[in-house]
Amino acid sequence: MLALAGIILFSISGCGDEALDTSKSVSNQNNEFKLTLTISDDIVRTDDTIKLIALLERLVDKASITGSNPPTTMKMDAIGGALDFHSPGSTTSIIVKLDDEVGSTFETLAFFDPKSGYSTGHVSASYDGMNVSMSIDIVEPR
Secondary structure (H helix, E strand, O other), X not given: OHHHHHHHHHHHHOOOOOOOOOOXXXXXXXXXXXXXXXXXXXXXXXXXXXXXXXXXXXXXXXXHOOOOOOOOEEXXXXXXXXXXXXXXXXXXXXXXXXXXXXXXEEEEEEEEEEOOOOOEEEEEEXXXXXXXXXXXXXXXXX
C-alpha cells in the first residue's frame, strides 16, 4: 500500500505546469559577435513545423571594431524543407539592426516546414564569417 501511495504521489508531482523543453542551440563567435541558432525541437513531422531563432549579440562596442564595417545582413537557409520568415528580408538577406553598445542583440524568427520524402533536414545561419547549423529528423505522422 505504501508503494502504491508513493507511485501516485510521484505521478502527481510530475504533472506540474512546466512543459518539457526540447529546444536545442548551437553557437559560434568571433572577436566581435556571437551567433546562436536555436530550434524548438530536432524532430518534426511532415505535417508540422518547428520554430527557429537566430540570435546575434554584439561582443564589443561598435567603435572598437577595426577595419571594415560589419555586414548589415544575415543569411538563414534550410535543406529538406522551407523556411517561413517572420522578420524583414529573405534567406539571402535578413536585415540586421543592431545597436552600437556591447551586449546589444538582434533576433530573427523563422519556421522550418519539412518536405515529404526527406528523412533529415538541415538549418543554418551565417553572419560575418560565422556559420552555425543543426540537423532535424523528419518523420511521417502516425
